[in-house]
Amino acid sequence: MKLGFSKAEEEFRAEAADWLQGQMAGEFKDIKGITTLTEKAERRKEWEQQLAAHKWSCIGWPVEWGGRGASLAEQVIFAEEYARAGVPGRVNHIGIELAGPTILTFGTEEQKQRFLPGIAAGTTIFCQGFSEPNAGSDLGNVRTKARLDGDEWVVNGQKIWTSLAHISDWIFVVARSGEGSKGPKGLTFLMMDMHQPGIEIRPIEQINGDAEFNETFFDDARCPADSLIGTEGEGWRVAMGLLAFERGVSTLGQQMAFRNELDAIIAAAKDNGKANNPLIRQRIAKAEIGLRLMRYGALRMLSNTDHSAIDGAALTYKIQWATWRRGLGELAMDVLGQAGEIASGDAYEWDVLPNLFLYSRADTIYGGTNQIQRNQIAERGLGLPREPRGDK
Amino acid sequence: MEFAFTEEQAMIAETARDFFRENATSERTRKAMAGEGIDRELWQAFGAELGLAGLTVPEEHGGSGLGMVELAIIAEAAGSQVSAIPLLGHAMACAAIGAGGSDEAKAAWLPRLAAGEAICAIASTHSTLEADGDKLTGTIQCVPHGAVADLLLVAAPKGMWLVETAAKGVSIEGHTTMDQTRPLATVMLDGAAATPLAQSFDVTMAAWSAGWIVLAAEALGGAQETLERTVAYSLDRVQFGRQIGSFQAYKHRLADMMIEIEQARSAVYWAACAVDEGSDEAQMALHAAKSFCADTFFMCAGNMIQLHGGIGFTWEHDAHLFFKRARSIQTMLMDGEFHREQVARMVLGEAA
Structure with missing residues (x-):
């Protein structure tokens, strides 16, 4: 060690x-x-x-x-x-950390040559088309349809919570290609060009006034037949492989951004005297400890080479950081006091810390809500019985 | 950077885990609880047969010369079975004497400690303690395993001292203690002969580091065990025609335990590595580990009682052993508020 x-x-x-x-x-x-x-x-x-x-x-x-x-x-x-x-x-986080490794793992040589240079050069920005209005926590319940029409796939349906769709060039989509299929079976993983008339993007205004997420509509959107990664009907396996890449080293960078946020809170507390309040001091210490433990949890996860064993650090990582950051947002507001509730200008726009307070409510939802995380930890990590389904 | 056990460390972990599972049984621990609060046979086997008492003692004094990571590994295993052994004072004494003992003191005590022959207790809670030359006078409260100790490591404002309990002027009163696996005693010193260790921050820190790591690792082991035992119970117990572990209210509490335990594991081994590597993060890591792991264990042990229902509240069930050990670790060697305040001073740039 x-x-x-x-x-x-x-x-x-x-x-x-x-x-x-x-x-x-x-x-x-x-x-x-x-x-x-x-x-x-x-x-x-x-x-x-x-x-x-x-x-x-x-x-x-x-x-x-x-x-x-x-x-x-x-x-x-x-x-x-x-x-x-x-x-x-x-x-281009999605392109570098998710699309690229997925193509490297599951793509053909030709697909690597087609997609990787653009992602590597920073000229092809990718976004992710997984969630749908009825496929959030229940990701297998995808309804967006893909059917082969000659030498093209034709896609119809709707994705939601597509982060940065409005500035992206490409999207990877999980769509249902198996006629009458249900759940994880019959899904196909497709790479689609965003710059086409069959794709329409509508921004979703968030509680902080920003709009990072979008609804993405597919109305006879098309891509060439050889745009699928893996094989037809095996999209779930590719999507799950992709999600495993998400727990990569990017988490360490994310933590350094958290470091900057905590430092801003500490500076504010010293500035306005809240740093003398013993309760605030305890909370600052707890936040510091949580952040440090996040780092060493990530290092344990990255040092783990036994991929057959259950990796507790990896399994609990998402809920840990998300819950920590939501608490950080609350600490920020308690340090700032009422001054934190006044916007930076006339528009509904926020400085870093109030924005953290608002935005962090999304952290415990996207990428698997805390509730779903707890189910997965209990089922995969502790071997407890699976949740019953209401549609079986 | 390789934040995972080496093969040798994994082997020590397996050996220690098997040893405590097999030997620190509920029956034996309860026998110790009804007596002096120590399983002498277990301590003997731990020291003599396994040779683990000398883990951190230098080789020239009869030990294995290993570090805090290995100490954490065995403390985790010992804590997982709430074993009634005097590991805390032992580890602190080995560290303090190793770092600040004279050649004479090292030769006198380290081989005996390494063989598990001498029992040492840490005596650190006092309001008045006076030194007159090499003689100490004063009362020290809440000395864990004080009534069975041969040697006291006395932490005084001006450095650390060794006091033999058989010496003139030493009287010790054991107390019935909530955690009967590590009972507390009051030590009264009246001009008792004491051997000073070198007065330096490094010596004091060596002792506290070992102590905080032992407690944090014990807490980690205990917390993990409460989780595993509660999971097993939840798969066995059926109500409403279902295993109770299939109810979401139940599953989510167990998941919360695992989330905290994973962080506690990072904390223990971060602190142990930081001390072994002489990292400038060591101080913060120790305060983080002690406070975080103690809280984690208490939360988990409390959940163990709750999730077992009525049976968890009975004397017969072992849940209360974990619960009481967890409670005692929270306060032992300074409480969570103290440790977090140290962290706050560091991050607010007020540390000395």
């Missing part, structure tokens, strides 16, 4: 930190410190290309596909330095 990094890894850290901080002080200083995913989207697409041009875009990918074949430790280090430098979140 060892926590420290090697000398070579520390040198890699210095190199990454140096480049990232240089960018945030120079050409891209206008995007430094942005905490939402929607602000200055066009500049952030340019930032994706800048990362790619300097080989920092997808360092964990194999070298032949534009990555660096970086080790786990190096990926951890880069994710940490990325957020430490105040660089905003990746608008």
